[in-house]
Amino acid sequence: MIKFTKYIWLYFLISSFVLSAGIYSLVRFGLRPSIDFAGGTLVELRVPSSVSADDISTKARSIGMEVSSVQRSGKATFLVRSKSETDATITTLAQSIASESAVIVLRKETVGPILGKELLQKASVAAAIAITVILLYVAYAFKNIKYGVSAIIALVHDVMVVIGMFSLFGHFYGVEVDTLFVTAVLTAMSFSVHDTIVVFDRIREYLRRDRSRPFEELVNVALTETMNRSITNSFTIIFMLVALILMGGDSIRWFIVALLIGTVSGTYSSPFIAVPILFLWHKWEKEKAHTGV
Amino acid sequence: MFKTPRHIFFWLVVLSILLVFMDLPENYRVKFTIFGKTIDRVINPPVFRFSLFGNRIEKQFVTKLGLDLAGGSHVVLEADMKDVAAKDRTSALESVKEVIERRVNFFGISEPVVQTSVSENAYRIIVELPGISNVSQAVALIGQTARLDFREFIDVPVSTESAFIIPSLTNTKSVGIIGKDLKRASVSFSTQTGEPQVALEFTSDGSKKFADATTRLKGKQLAIFLDEFPITAPRVDTAITDGQAVITGSFTKDAAKALSLQLNAGALPVSVLVVEQRTVEATLGKESIVKSVRGGIVGLCMVAIFMVLRYGWLGLIANFALILYGLLALGIFRLFGITLTLPGIAGFILSIGMAVDSNILIFERYKEEFRAGKPWHIAMEQAFGKAWDSIRDANVTTIATSLILYNPLNFHVLPASGLVRGFAATLLIGVVLSLFTGIVATRTFIRVLYKGKKAAV
Numbered sequence: 245m246i247k248f249t250k251y252i253w254l255y256f257l258i259s260s261f262v263l264s265a266g267i268y269s270l271v272r273f274g275l276r277p278s279i280d281f282a283g284g285t286l287v288e289l290r291v292p293s294s295v296s297a298d299d300i301s302t303k304a305r306s307i308g309m310e311v312s313s314v315q316r317s318g319k320a321t322f323l324v325r326s327k328s329e330t331d332a333t334i335t336t337l338a339q340s341i342a343s344e345s346a347v348i349v350l351r352k353e354t355v356g357p358i359l360g361k362e363l364l365q366k367a368s369v370a371a372a373i374a375i376t377v378i379l380l381y382v383a384y385a386f387k388n389i390k391y392g393v394s395a396i397i398a399l400v401h402d403v404m405v406v407i408g409m410f411s412l413f414g415h416f417y418g419v420e421v422d423t424l425f426v427t428a429v430l431t432a433m434s435f436s437v438h439d440t441i442v443v444f445d446r447i448r449e450y451l452r453r454d455r456s457r458p459f460e461e462l463v464n465v466a467l468t469e470t471m472n473r474s475i476t477n478s479f480t481i482i483f484m485l486v487a488l489i490l491m492g493g494d495s496i497r498w499f500i501v502a503l504l505i506g507t508v509s510g511t512y513s514s515p516f517i518a519v520p521i522l523f524l525w526h527k528w529e530k531e532k533a534h535t536g537v
Numbered sequence: 538m539f540k541t542p543r544h545i546f547f548w549l550v551v552l553s554i555l556l557v558f559m560d561l562p563e564n565y566r567v568k569f570t571i572f573g574k575t576i577d578r579v580i581n582p583p584v585f586r587f588s589l590f591g592n593r594i595e596k597q598f599v600t601k602l603g604l605d606l607a608g609g610s611h612v613v614l615e616a617d618m619k620d621v622a623a624k625d626r627t628s629a630l631e632s633v634k635e636v637i638e639r640r641v642n643f644f645g646i647s648e649p650v651v652q653t654s655v656s657e658n659a660y661r662i663i664v665e666l667p668g669i670s671n672v673s674q675a676v677a678l679i680g681q682t683a684r685l686d687f688r689e690f691i692d693v694p695v696s697t698e699s700a701f702i703i704p705s706l707t708n709t710k711s712v713g714i715i716g717k718d719l720k721r722a723s724v725s726f727s728t729q730t731g732e733p734q735v736a737l738e739f740t741s742d743g744s745k746k747f748a749d750a751t752t753r754l755k756g757k758q759l760a761i762f763l764d765e766f767p768i769t770a771p772r773v774d775t776a777i778t779d780g781q782a783v784i785t786g787s788f789t790k791d792a793a794k795a796l797s798l799q800l801n802a803g804a805l806p807v808s809v810l811v812v813e814q815r816t817v818e819a820t821l822g823k824e825s826i827v828k829s830v831r832g833g834i835v836g837l838c839m840v841a842i843f844m845v846l847r848y849g850w851l852g853l854i855a856n857f858a859l860i861l862y863g864l865l866a867l868g869i870f871r872l873f874g875i876t877l878t879l880p881g882i883a884g885f886i887l888s889i890g891m892a893v894d895s896n897i898l899i900f901e902r903y904k905e906e907f908r909a910g911k912p913w914h915i916a917m918e919q920a921f922g923k924a925w926d927s928i929r930d931a932n933v934t935t936i937a938t939s940l941i942l943y944n945p946l947n948f949h950v951l952p953a954s955g956l957v958r959g960f961a962a963t964l965l966i967g968v969v970l971s972l973f974t975g976i977v978a979t980r981t982f983i984r985v986l987y988k989g990k991k992a993a994v
Contacts, residue, residue: 437935
């Protein structure tokens with residue numbers, strides 16, 4: 245048995261370090277919304293290798309496009325972001341960069357700003373409903389609201405880690421948050437709880453078996469025994485996701501990164517956030533009862 | 538049939554073989570030489586054709602790919618309903634859809650999807666056009682407001698009583714009645730014959746024009762054009778002065794409904810605006826598939842190797858269950874026509890991670906029980922029993938989340954975006970399947986194949 249409860253301060257320190265960096269960035273720089281949220285046009289072009297981002301940017305401005313960024317997305321492919329443009333303008337741009345058929349429009353997306361607002365609103369509602377359902381289910385399955393609340397705190401922790409990291413990525417690497425990112429956050433939520441429940445389940449089992457055992461000892465035994473599984477399991481998921489980040493297509497790379505951060509944080513938060521909170525809460529209740537008498 | 542583990546094992550093997558056939562790749566060419574014979578053929582998944590209660594059923598097991606993988610265009614149009622009375626809005630949207638469908642079909646696009654989506658005060662039409670990348674023309678056409686025009690034949694040959702002339706823009710001229718003169722069209726039933734018919738109701742302005750036209754054209758045909766194409770050309774039997782007309786003919790109920798929708802499209806002043814347009818070139822989609830599949834396979838192999846290194850024989854058995862899981866998932870995607878999108882593939886991969894998790898939970902549990910000195914088969918059975926609680930609780934929350942994301946009942950407050958749905962669908966199917974393969978299949982495989990070791994001392 246490892247005395248995990250002795251180092252609670254360390255877990256909280258690590259978390260608060262990651263969280264405060266993310267939250268600072270979130271307050272200071274915010275997130276970079278993609279056209280899914282902000283509206284506008286995104287074009288992916290395959291161009292001859294001699295063409296640079298600056299060339300494209302100059303050409304686009306010369307035909308009157310309001311370009312916000314030109315970004316390299318692959319060997320000879322670029323992403324051009326601008327205010328909403330018609331297909332005709334994009335065709336003109338492609339032709340002005342190089343002679344016909346040398347430039348291929350791989351992807352073009354134009355989104356009006358209304359849809360983004362709606363999506364964000366709906367995703368938030370979905371998240372709120374999911375959190376409520378999870379809270380109620382965990383409280384029911386463990387016959388105690390403390391478990392539900394601790395699991396939800398760990399979940400919020402994970403969501404904040406993912407969002408905070410993406411705020412940093414957005415600031416430093418120009419990564420944008422889009423529909424896929426919202427999906428990734430929602431998945432991180434369900435994964436976080438998935439993992440927390442496994443650890444809680446072990447505590448529940450020991451509680452059933454031996455009520456007289458001190459809660460601290462019980463928590464430590466449960467954590468020691470589930471640690472192997474937690475590490476092994478997150479390894480398998482990390483293998484899958486890292487393979488996809490390295491080899492998968494460009495269009496889902498950051499989506500997978502979001503999933504990966506969510507997974508790592510989700511695995512971390514179960515033994516090191518959810519369980520300590522449950523433990524501290526339990527201890528606090530006991531002390532209150534003690535001093536009250 | 539499922540009495541002993543051996544029986545279940547047998548059926549699992551049969552299922553796997555069946556699934557292998559169902560999951561055969563599409564248009565995959567194999568060429569090799571064996572015993573001096575050269576085999577060169579294109580592999581395709583099987584097609585089932587059979588009759589059931591007189592209905593011919595044809596089911597081909599192919600994977601449906603979303604536009605982000607297959608290439609194509611996704612266009613969302615929003616209808617401007619401010620000039621339409623609240624009660625008419627739903628039918629107006631149906632009319633717009635009908636018109637757009639006509640236009641899309643006119644373009645000869647294979648398997649287009651035209652759907653309506655109503656969310657609070659937004660009335661939208663979602664159009665999916667697979668395969669075409671140069672959509673500007675199609676989109677320009679789709680986005681037009683429907684134009685209704687009543688036209689008469691320019692000069693009618695004398696012998697038209699029986700001969701039917703197809704009306705066209707050149708042999709007809711407008712009588713000056715257009716969409717805004719028509720109040721609404723609806724399906725009604727003849728009081729005499731009981732047959733379906735289409736009732737037209739004109740505005741007061743339109744009634745006057747229609748009275749003039751029908752008086753003048755009595756006994757002749759009056760053609761109605763939508764978007765410069767004739768949709769019907771009934772003969773005027775009597776002069777209609779009260780603005781209430783019916784078009785009769787041997788309509789089926791569906792035909793009458795289609796005609797009334799088309800007429801309404803012209804009558805209700807709904808303009809549509811493109812609010813979203815996404816086009817993916819087919820080559821980019823293909824690249825994405827190849828890369829994701831390659832990444833997925835490498836990841837899976839790493840997981841498989843890791844499992845064997847960590848759990849030995851048990852890990853290998855878990856890998857069998859994982860293969861069965863992959864086959865089953867692909868088979869179900871094909872059976873139910875689940876559209877695979879990039880996020881869908883990601884959801885599937887994530888569910889693989891969760892499928893492995895069930896096995897890891899059980900094996901770790903088994904190790905503990907075994908270390909406690911129990912004989913291996915008792916330790917194993919107990920591990921399955923004890924791990925089940927946490928596997929169940931953990932998966933219930935994932936299933937709940939994916940259901941909320943999938944939004945099967947189309948609640949307005951929840952997302953209904955295709956991308957989110959694609960992800961939720963594969964995750965949901967994956968998690969449910971993983972419960973089956975992670976528990977039932979693995980347990981059976983272990984009972985039949987695993988010989989165990991002596992209890993730890």
